[in-house]
Amino acid sequence: MAAGSFLLAVPLMGMVNLLAGAESPLYAYEVTVGGETTTGTALSPALLPEGATIVHSPLFDPTLRAYVVAVGLLILGLYFVYRLFVYSPREAETQVVAPTAD
């Protein structure tokens, strides 16, 4: 599940984004100050500099993709903690069952 989440967010969404014409996973903008135009990228429209106009929006919001990657990595981390402290296949195999009175 962790790998699936990871693969969904990074290569799958990334490729769809690229094929949809996005140059970057982030929001591309242009801002003109004193007759000089500069370009840049931002994580969300709220972080654009004043007076900037969005040139291209990605198909998938980068923050959404970041959350999906984070969920995948957190699931992996939780599974690691589970195997470390809760479940050990080796100990489960070597458990001794008490003999019955039959």
Added chain:
Amino acid sequence: MPVSTTWKSPLGELTGGTNVYQWVPPTPYQVNTDVLDDHVSLDSDGPWAGYRLAFTRILVGYWLLHAGLSKLLVGFSVQGYLQFASVGAISHPVMVAFTSGAGLAFVNSTIPVGEFLIGLGLVVGALVRLASFFGSFLMFFFYFTDHEWAHGFVSSDLVGLLLLITIAVFGAGRVWGLDEWLESMDWAKNSRWARYLLG
């Protein structure tokens, strides 16, 4: 009486006497380890899998060692970066807690020291799994705080995270590393936790 001499190297053995030499290729190397009590092995016809693993471990270790050492020697404060550059990142609400007071002091001391120790551990091959775990922890936060995704979601922090996981899974400390010697000790053989920290 002919004198036979043998030169041993990672590329094999050269055995020779008077005007007659024979090259014996190195014995196959097998990665054979346990990851959280699951057996993991990687066979190869030659030692190249092991060498590649050791090379990756040393390179990633040097990357972190250099980053930590340069911060320790030059001085380091992450306050401005966490307060302003990480705005908009999904980790920003958590990072804000570390922009002042004890949180800032904690981060300013642990990042350089942590990078240095993790890098050192990986380079010498000691406590590799422990070092890889904490390195992955650091890379996780770097990846989501840096958000250098203008050219794609796969950045150096993500690749570093994946390399550290690979190093931990395959027990790279056992190839040209101190963990091979540490694991031969009795206390390590009898300890479950030693298997998790060494390798």
